[in-house]
Amino acid sequence: MSVPSVSFADSVWFAADYSLREHNTFGFDVRAHLLCRVESEAQFAAALADPRAEGLRTLVLGGGSNVVLTRDFDGLVLLVALRGREVVREDSDAWYVRAAAGETWHDFVAWTLAQGMPGLENLALIPGTVGAAPIQNIGAYGLEMGERFASLRAIELATGTVHEFDAAACRFGYRDSFFKREGRERFAITSVTFRLPKAWQPHADYADIARELAAKGKADNPDAQAIFDAVVAVRRAKLPDPRELGNAGSFFKNPVIDAAQFETLRAREPEVVSYPQPDGRVKLAAGWLIDRCGWKGRALGHAAVHERQALVLVNRGGATGAEVLALAQRIQQDVIQRFGVALEPEPLVL
Ligand code: EPU
16 A cells, blocks of 8 residues: 655645545545545635645545545545534523534434433434535434534635525435535535424334334333434444445435326335325335345445345445446336336435
């Protein structure tokens, strides 16, 4: 392995020709032309203003848990390493807690519970950083991050100026936000503030969680810690740990189709797993569609479909991003052929 050359200027470090293997949860060994680890908003601005960054494309990386790196990146990678978390204020209705973008999401969730501030427990063990959470509006077991969001700070890459975004400006949707669309490649999130209502209600209806709580004798009036523990147990049982088996969580979004298409599909496939949406459309479980096509546990080269959750693609060791994409395309073809439904990748493909 070559040793990256490192230099020091204007309080920011640049590394050249740097392997991103440790910085993406698929473990793909692609290289960054330049990499800079930023620990503050000032360092972000300094890195962007540095002459060596001039004219380069930029890629902001947190934990790398929602990207598929298919090739070397010929620009500047900004590795988000801003740390810190605090209770910023409290009123009669809620606590407001802020975390810097580089904090590990799961550790932050555990910390809020330790402060006696419930509300994020359903989102335990989601890989990645706090700064990445709003980009795709992470969600699990009946809760989306957007429901606990107050505001965020983000630095505009072109100008180095910091902007504040409220929930409306973030335009959260299902695994979607402004930062995945118009804001993509334009902003880097530096901190996020959450609003945790004091009138806490458990979200424990999701079948897997209800089952796990019942098994532990906690089905009646579970507290936030019991839900946290149940979520951790369910995720550990179903989802591969990226440190052991490279993956980026769900590889596809659950597709949403219109009511007429759903009725036609259900007539043919009565067991199809579906969730009616408030707007009359119907969300389908992509994992079920993929499983039904026989892909669960199957491999193509070094890339494979996880044995316990067909929605997760894994690197069995030595896979490239291109191999994972080839597998994803085969799955998309089969699902469209059998069900007439298009699957859209959830992670960012680069
Ligand atoms: N299913 C199968 N076979 C499979 C996988 C799933 O038949 O291989 C069926 C299940 O039996 C169940 C349904 O599909 O009836 C849904 O499965 P599951 O409860 O595991 O959830 P999901 O829809 O596959 C979504 C999120 C996950 C999140 C879980 C729990 C998306 C794209 N994925 O998965 O999020 O943890 O719900 O809320 O919305 C992620 O985004 O990376 C992620 C892991």
